[in-house]
Amino acid sequence: MYSSLNSKSQDVNGAARRPHTDHSFIPPCQAKCPLQMDIREYVDLAAQGKVMEALQVIRSGNPFPSICAHVCTHPCEEACRRTQVDSPVSIRALKRFAVEFGGDRMVLAEAETTRPEKVAIVGSGPGGLACAYYLRKLGYPVTIFEAHAEMGGMLRVGIPQYRLPRAVVDTEVQRLISMGAEIRTNTRVMSLDLLFDMGYKAVFVTIGAHQGLRMGIEGEESPGVLDGATLLREVNLGLKPSLGQRVVVVGGGNVAIDAARTALRLGIPSVDILYRRSRKEMPADETEIKEALEEGVNIQYLVAPVNIKRANGDLCVTCVRMELGEPDARGRRQPVPIEGSEFTMKVDTLVSAIGQAPQMPGGFGIRIGRGSTIQVDPLTLTTNRLGVFAGGDAVTGPATVVEALAAGRQAAHRIDDYLQHKYPRPVSTNQPVMTGELDQQTIELVRKIGRFEPLYLPVEDRTRDFKPVESVFDWESAVNEARRCLRCGVGAEILFQDKCASCLNCVRVCPYHVPYIDMAGTIIIPPDQCQACGICVAECPARAIVMRKPRERRHIADELDHIVKTAAQSKARPLLIGFLCQYGLFGTGTLAGLWRSGKAGIWIVPVLCTSKVEAHHMLRPFEMGVEGVFVAGCGEQCSRENTDHWVQQRIHKVRKLLAQIGIEPERLQAFVSDKNDGRRLREELERFTEQVSSLCLASILKQEVRN
Amino acid sequence: MIVAEAKNLTEIGKTIAPYGRILVLGCGTCVTVCGAGGEREVALLHDALRLMDMKAGNGKHVFLECTLKRQCDPEFLDVLEEKAANVDAVLSLGCGIGVQAVAERLPDLPVLPGVNTSFLGMAKEWGVWDERCAACGDCRLDETAGICPITRCTKGILNGPCAGTKNGRCEVSKEMDCAWVLIYQRLENMRQLETMRRYYPPRNFRAIPRPKRVLSKINAAGGGHE
Known part of the structure; x- marks a missing residue:
């Protein structure tokens, strides 16, 4: 199904181009992702328990999904429209589920060298690694130069191990090596000319932003004052800096939180964070702040140090309390010192984590801009030097892993353009992005399902060492969580307006009251409100409504054809075909044994919601010699409304037809599954099998009597 | 709007029995709206008839399907020239008017009704129809x-x-x-x-002679296509 991802023509960023019959929108999560990952697709696959396929989708858009699965700042979750209903889908945790259960560690990556031009990458952070990955895929020989003894840049020396285990980075580096990338650790590049002299035709500079910013206060050079990046680097490289008993961290970003939590894990009993604004303005990740507080970090808001003095073995930090004044140009309220509110803290170590900047060797000869970042053309990532490209934190200032990966990917394609003397093709997509809020009415009608969270290590076990804090989703929670996705932008559309008889069935059957009649009397299905349940598609008498994705239009018919063909070769009798909701039941695996252990030849057509099974789908198996047909929905677990009602309506209709044709209507049944264990379904299925068997026997006897 | 109901399959089975190739012809207007003869019903009936054929064991029918925008206007019937070229009978899922319009267009072919035209009415709610006129x-x-x-x-x-x-x-x-x-x-x-x-x-029923005709034009030269 997904081979198309590789075979189809790809645009400049490696994303698959969609067929013109695809009328889906880019969901907000994907639009917000720097890597533009097909999040909706892999979340949907996770909801079906198809972890391997989900991993395949993830890998097609992300060079190092395991790394993102641990530390991505998930801007996608901020954009998630489920937030308007209850809370966003745990996209990052679902990715972690897919990479761990799908076996990302086992994925082999290979690359062939097809091009003669060597490319040098300076810095082995996420940007450098991603660039190397894609350049290898494009066939270029690549060398990565790393100043430290170990690969990974900030992944290795910046992010604490309790968030990103070393093994994850190691796996990715190993994979790059097996792809043929040359690695030079302990090699600090001091001059780019030298690289060009060595025969490299292009250079990608991703040296990151490792230099801690200075606070600009008196006494900053006192012993006992260090910066956050240095502390994290030392700890990550296996050193144990002695910090005393009382540590205070200055800053409100992720590095400040990481430094404080790292200090706790080094056994420091008292760790404080001083932040000059309030919690609302704190730039650190919300969950990080929560976890830090749980672990016992004391965050003092609206406090800033003004002076540091070393006296009697203590570090005396004079602080001033702040209040929030007018918002600045970015809309953040500026802290203003309150006069006379000074107080002094006595600590052993002060960690300053107020930001970092790149530190560029003078020999690079690259133009530097604001905050010592490298100036580049945002489209081509070219610097002022010919053949030198730059990206990552060195260009943007401290940012996120996923942004660096995106820059690395962009650089790889731009370097390819440069070396092949091509103009960079602008990234053009005619696919519109889903925007717009959900209507209040839609929000009220969508079933509320609370967010599932993976398990976290108990607080008391966390601070002892650097064990990972978050564990993987268990199978069931992951599937349930993935089903919360609203599938933005792949709903139903009235594709054939000329066929539409304006019968208003869609308006009447929609569980979410989405279709409406506009002033001109035309029926409109607003794509930003549609929940993609597919009920109107199955109920449209003119067949004017279809799902926006072509694959979903023929999904059931194709699966049915395939299954019936396979089933025809089996000898087990009676032959039964079941349409089974593939969400949940299949996902949690409880139904896997159902048809294998059954006495009859039970064959399952997996469907994505039984309300999409149309009357003719139920009729067709009989024509193919099947003796019984059943539809089994997921019942109470359903993340939608009213699906069972529509199954019943269609069963009723088809049964009437069956009776008229002379086939016992009892050969068509609907079951509703109970919660997860599937025991009731098994019993009902056994009863159904017996019933169909006896009906078969009776009809054979009748035939003989007639003869 | 005209409301119709699907005919019993046994009845349809009897009427189509003498013919081999049958065109199941839907109508995209009233019978689509009342769920009796639109494209979806045509497809379902097609499947059901094939199944019935298989069940009877003779399998002698061949079914084709087609749905017109509206059977009761001659201009929409032009496509029948091609669609009904090689068939032995047409099973129309249009209302009684549709069946007659199709029959008028196809002088040599039997045109059989696939639905019972019930009344002029309106939808009370999804799936419920009431007579009104x-x-x-x-x-x-x-x-x-x-x-x-x-x-x-x-x-x-x-x-x-x-x-x-x-x-x-x-x-x-x-x-x-x-x-x-x-x-x-x-x-x-x-x-x-x-x-x-x-x-x-x-009411004076004699005042309403049948068949009725509504004239909205006068006899004058020119106008639309002849």
């Missing part, structure tokens, strides 16, 4: 507060209610509203109850 050609709705006693009263009486009304329901069925009670209530709401006092003479 008898097309009597002599509309009196202005005098009956917009409620038609000819279709909605079981007896179709013009001077109601009769003695069979009880608690606003008809004696024929407790589910059925008495049309004349509805008329009374509506007139009361509109403060026009005095109209109830009037006597309505019986």
Whole structure:
């Protein structure tokens, strides 16, 4: 199904181009992702328990999904429209589920060298690694130069191990090596000319932003004052800096939180964070702040140090309390010192984590801009030097892993353009992005399902060492969580307006009251409100409504054809075909044994919601010699409304037809599954099998009597 | 709008029995709206007929399917020239008008009805249809507060209610509203109850000769296509 991802023509960023019959929108999560990952697709696959396929989708858009699965700042979750209903889908945790259960560690990556031009990458952070990955895929020989003894840049020396285990980075580096990338650790590049002299035709500079910013206060050079990046680097490289008993961290970003939590894990009993604004303005990740507080970090808001003095073995930090004044140009309220509110803290170590900047060797000869970042053309990532490209934190200032990966990917394609003397093709997509809020009415009608969270290590076990804090989703929670996705932008559309008889069935059957009649009397299905349940598609008498994705239009018919063909070769009798909701039941695996252990030849057509099974789908198996047909929905677990009602309506209709044709209507049944264990379904299925068997026997006897 | 109902398959089976190649012909207007003969029903009937054929064991029919925008307008029927070229009969899922229009167009082919045309009516809700008009050609709705006693009263009486009304329901069925009670209530709401006092003479059925025709043009030279 997904081979198309590789075979189809790809645009400049490696994303698959969609067929013109695809009328889906880019969901907000994907639009917000720097890597533009097909999040909706892999979340949907996770909801079906198809972890391997989900991993395949993830890998097609992300060079190092395991790394993102641990530390991505998930801007996608901020954009998630489920937030308007209850809370966003745990996209990052679902990715972690897919990479761990799908076996990302086992994925082999290979690359062939097809091009003669060597490319040098300076810095082995996420940007450098991603660039190397894609350049290898494009066939270029690549060398990565790393100043430290170990690969990974900030992944290795910046992010604490309790968030990103070393093994994850190691796996990715190993994979790059097996792809043929040359690695030079302990090699600090001091001059780019030298690289060009060595025969490299292009250079990608991703040296990151490792230099801690200075606070600009008196006494900053006192012993006992260090910066956050240095502390994290030392700890990550296996050193144990002695910090005393009382540590205070200055800053409100992720590095400040990481430094404080790292200090706790080094056994420091008292760790404080001083932040000059309030919690609302704190730039650190919300969950990080929560976890830090749980672990016992004391965050003092609206406090800033003004002076540091070393006296009697203590570090005396004079602080001033702040209040929030007018918002600045970015809309953040500026802290203003309150006069006379000074107080002094006595600590052993002060960690300053107020930001970092790149530190560029003078020999690079690259133009530097604001905050010592490298100036580049945002489209081509070219610097002022010919053949030198730059990206990552060195260009943007401290940012996120996923942004660096995106820059690395962009650089790889731009370097390819440069070396092949091509103009960079602008990234053009005619696919519109889903925007717009959900209507209040839609929000009220969508079933509320609370967010599932993976398990976290108990607080008391966390601070002892650097064990990972978050564990993987268990199978069931992951599937349930993935089903919360609203599938933005792949709903139903009235594709054939000329066929539409304006019968208003869609308006009447929609569980979410989405279709409406506009002033001109035309029926409109607003794509930003549609929940993609597919009920109107199955109920449209003119067949004017279809799902926006072509694959979903023929999904059931194709699966049915395939299954019936396979089933025809089996000898087990009676032959039964079941349409089974593939969400949940299949996902949690409880139904896997159902048809294998059954006495009859039970064959399952997996469907994505039984309300999409149309009357003719139920009729067709009989024509193919099947003796019984059943539809089994997921019942109470359903993340939608009213699906069972529509199954019943269609069963009723088809049964009437069956009776008229002379086939016992009892050969068509609907079951509703109970919660997860599937025991009731098994019993009902056994009863159904017996019933169909006896009906078969009776009809054979009748035939003989007639003869 | 015209409301129709699917015919029983056994009945359809009998009518198509003598013919081999059959075109199942849907209509995209009224019968689509009432779910009796649109593209979806054509496909379902097609499948059902094939299954019936298989069950009977003869398998001698071949079915083709096609749905027109509207069967009751000659211009829409032009495609039949090609679609019905090699068939032995047409099974029309259009209303009675559609069946006749198709028959008129295809002089040599049997055109069989696939639905029972039931009445002129409207949807009460999804899947429920109610009769509203008898097309009597002599509309009196202005005098009956917009409620038609000819279709909605079981007896179709013009001077109601009769003695069979009880608690606003008809004696024929407790589910059925008495049309004349509805008329009374509506007139009361509109403060026009005095109209109830009037006597309505019986309708003159002789004044409505059949078949009826509506003319909205005069005979003059020129105009549309001949």
